[in-house]
Amino acid sequence: MRSQLAGELVAEFIGTLIILLFGAGVCAMVVAFGTGAPGEIVHGGYTNITIGWALGVMFGVLAAARISGAHLNPAVTLALAVFRGFPWAKVVPYALSQTLGAMAGAVVVWFNYREAILRFDPLLEKSAGIFTTFPAFPEIPAAGFFDQVLGTALLLFLVFALTDTENVSIPSYLIPAVVGLVVLAIGVSFGKLHGYAINPARDFGPRLWTVLAGYRVNGLTDGTHVWWIPVAAPLVGGLIGAGLYELTIRRFLPRGD
Template structure:
């Protein structure tokens, strides 16, 4: 397979991975917020599990092609610490954000009548009040300022990437194998949501937030999406990128060198995201 064809396949894979995550995840968010009584209001863990399993399904569907970064923060961290090619970082990011836009479009196509009914019933507008915006993108929760949300997103994404690096480390003898690693990564996403999701809806992924936010900007939400109240739109982009670097660096320099098998590694050997034939170079 030519390099160009392989790269195109990887970009399609990243697009599809994020689209899958958003279709299921934002679908669960719609079920949580648009219905009264909500099937999730007294079972929030169910929303977290749906988001986590959406990540697991995305990995199973696309990891053999691109390694399923599905997150610009992960891609950047892999470039910094696991020799992922820098020339692919920006194209991966664009494909991931485009996947987020498409996923939001699919969710909107399914839930548009429910969104309109909810806004009408609660006397909300899209652009003025941000009616139903929580279905698609994140915002600070109760008592959380924009500055504090930046801190939260940095910490939570650091935990995410630290966990991903540990789960996929070839020298970590306690890590799951490639196939079960997808499930554990999904559970990690669910755990983050279950423990801290109410702070600011745990974006932990620039594409997960900005892709749907960009779609909503053109679908009637306007300024409530971008720039959003308090200029919040940049927080789920910059904070996860920073957090990914912190989490990836913490594992790469703080844990990995002490793994028993690390000293016996082959020259130039690196860690994959998911160990597959086409993803070994990542």
């Protein structure tokens, strides 16, 4: 049992690390090398960012699914514990592994792009968004909170739908790609208001790294205190989305005899 849990935690760590490698990696490309020209393709713009994160999620889920179920997100783990019988004793260990994996991914991206980032932002005041999220309107925290609730509710509603064998018959090998498409859709539809973290680990782990790396603007120790929104709101949104699926779809599905 102990070795099984250890394997699951390693899988959650690796899967979340993969998400950050692609997600923060594409953000570093766009921020440190992009010119900001409309329609830029070579170094990318926001469209590239949404694609990079979606692919990261797809590959992370693909890597970890067989061992841990590839939660890769405390909001997913919490919702599964509340609605699908996931053991409560595993919730905190899973969340810690996910957060550490996200932080590790941010560390790798930082050292890979360190020189480019420092040339773009030598005072480390404007590039923490490569690794973590910030609100478009920090003076209106309710807007960012609702945005994160909505995005994560959509994510969990659709994840529950995709993984409910009573609902759809998607081959298991296609689920990672479809989950990636869900993240892509959320990014292109709800991405700019608060960076569509939709995942407390993906946001908080890398934010811790920005503090350790010496970022002056990091949302945690700079007095702005924006860190709690992409941590708390996805947990709330995930429960809402999963609960709505259970209430509005799952309860009406025909059951096999």
